[in-house]
Amino acid sequence: xxxxxxxxxxxGRPGLAFCSHxxxxxxxxxxxxPRPGIDASKVLTAKEVHDPDVxxxxxxxxxxxxxxxxxxxHCGCAAWDGFYSLLSCYEGGGMAQACLICQxxxxxxxxxxxDGWSLNGIRVSVDAAFSES
Amino acid sequence: xxxxxxxxxxxxxVLLPAPLHxxxxxSEAATLSQTVDGTVITVAYxxxxxxxxxxxxxxxxxxxxxxxxxANWATTLEVNRPIRLNGNPVEAGxxxxxxxxxxxxxxxxxxxxxxxxxxxxxxxxxxxVSFDVTPTKGEFVEVLSFDFPEVLQTGAxxxxxxxxxxxxxxxxxxxxxxxxxxxxxQVAPYVGSWNVQFMNETNQVSxxxxxxxxxxxxxxxxxxDGPQAMAMEFVATDEPHKFLPAFLGEDGKVLDVxxxxxxxxxxxxxxxxxxxxxxxxxxxDEPWMWGTRRK
Numbered sequence: 001x002x003x004x005x006x007x008x009x010x011x012g013r014p015g016l017a018f019c020s021h022x023x024x025x026x027x028x029x030x031x032x033x034p035r036p037g038i039d040a041s042k043v044l045t046a047k048e049v050h051d052p053d054v055x056x057x058x059x060x061x062x063x064x065x066x067x068x069x070x071x072x073x074h075c076g077c078a079a080w081d082g083f084y085s086l087l088s089c090y091e092g093g094g095m096a097q098a099c100l101i102c103q104x105x106x107x108x109x110x111x112x113x114x115d116g117w118s119l120n121g122i123r124v125s126v127d128a129a130f131s132e133s
Numbered sequence: 134x135x136x137x138x139x140x141x142x143x144x145x146x147v148l149l150p151a152p153l154h155x156x157x158x159x160s161e162a163a164t165l166s167q168t169v170d171g172t173v174i175t176v177a178y179x180x181x182x183x184x185x186x187x188x189x190x191x192x193x194x195x196x197x198x199x200x201x202x203x204a205n206w207a208t209t210l211e212v213n214r215p216i217r218l219n220g221n222p223v224e225a226g227x228x229x230x231x232x233x234x235x236x237x238x239x240x241x242x243x244x245x246x247x248x249x250x251x252x253x254x255x256x257x258x259x260x261x262v263s264f265d266v267t268p269t270k271g272e273f274v275e276v277l278s279f280d281f282p283e284v285l286q287t288g289a290x291x292x293x294x295x296x297x298x299x300x301x302x303x304x305x306x307x308x309x310x311x312x313x314x315x316x317x318x319q320v321a322p323y324v325g326s327w328n329v330q331f332m333n334e335t336n337q338v339s340x341x342x343x344x345x346x347x348x349x350x351x352x353x354x355x356x357x358d359g360p361q362a363m364a365m366e367f368v369a370t371d372e373p374h375k376f377l378p379a380f381l382g383e384d385g386k387v388l389d390v391x392x393x394x395x396x397x398x399x400x401x402x403x404x405x406x407x408x409x410x411x412x413x414x415x416x417x418d419e420p421w422m423w424g425t426r427r428k
Contacts, residue, residue, distance in 0.1 A: 108347075112345060112358075115326060115343060116343065117343055117345075117358045118358055118359060118360070118362065120358075120360060120362045121343070121356065121358030121359060121362040123362070124356055124362040124363060125345055125347075125356040125362075125364070127364065127383070127385060128347075128349055128354045128356050128364035128381065129347055129349040129354065129356075131384070132350070
């Protein structure tokens with residue numbers, strides 16, 4: 001309840017508070033610390049994700065859960081209960097399937113991590129690319 | 134005889150004071166300057182003092198009298214770029230500043246001739262800009278003063294104070310950033326992965342740092358990796374492949390535009406292969422930051 005109310009306050013649009021097909025960027029607090037021992041066991045697989053292009057992004061996230069878990073999602077979902085990090089968008093309901101911001105963030109995180117970027121640099125990049133300013 | 138006269142003249146030259154080139158003034162001259170996002174705002178004025186005079190109307194202020202906000206030569210306001218003064222557009226230039234004090238409001242004027250003596254108050258109809266302001270009563274100020282108590286990214290407050298009269302004038306500047314969103318096609322030559330180096334505080338070349346240039350919210354942004362990871366925006370200019378580096382704060386808003394050292398990309402076959410900042414001057418023409426494309 002608290003989470004949804006916060007999201008509504010942040011976005012001002014209840015219908016779009018939760019990540020939807022409509023790209024929406026929301027700045028919500030600092031980046032989370034990656035949880036010790038976090039893994040990709042909850043990231044959705046081909047069984048749930050049927051679009052091959054989208055599945056490719058889920059596969060990227062599956063490779064680096066400890067990095068994606070240190071990224072705050074800018075789409076607005078970070079204020080919702082149960083959403084800890086960008087990794088959360090690829091678990092459970094797998095809403096990243098329909099959210100271009102979640103997908104874009106994951107692609108950028110994967111690319112920079114593959115290029116040897118630090119988590120700090122990746123966070124600054126995600127903020128610069130996806131914050132509203 | 135001649136030699137005696139020369140001696141007397143020489144002695145007089147030693148003993149007599151030199152001719153005065155500058156003289157003490159009852160209202161000494163002062164200059165105040167403030168830069169806001171590349172716009173330089175300069176106020177030059179002479180500073181009369183109260184010296185026990187009547188601080189009210191009929192004292193140092195006279196109703197309906199065209200008065201420069203200072204003394205001697207008229208106070209001037211100079212701007213190198215267009216501004217808005219209390220919402221009124223003002224072209225770049227140098228103006229003399231005048232006011233007509235009233236009962237509850239004053240009419241402020243800018244005149245196109247900056248070189249007028251304070252007794253030469255021009256007619257109101259010859260002014261370039263005129264607008265009314267409402268003075269407020271403030272702390273007693275002995276020496277007529279201008280200052281900039283507030284400086285924002287978009288403008289500044291120029292404050293006039295004398296006796297108990299305070300008049301804040303709101304100055305808005307033209308933003309360096311055009312606000313025009315860049316398209317993917319426009320930024321395509323520049324986006325990608327880069328290595329960047331810069332001159333550090335001890336004038337040594339830094340190790341190579343990874344940089345990613347991308348399109349975000351219609352602007353070209355460059356992010357540097359590392360413990361001091363930071364984001365910049367390359368602000369487009371009128372010249373092709375030339376940008377102004379602007380440092381972004383944590384909130385993603387522009388914090389500082391380095392207008393003096395633009396970034397220029399070298400483009401080969403439609404794709405940028407390197408970039409560097411231009412030198413500050415002919416004497417110091419080395420770049421302080423440069424990049425080479427990784428992919």
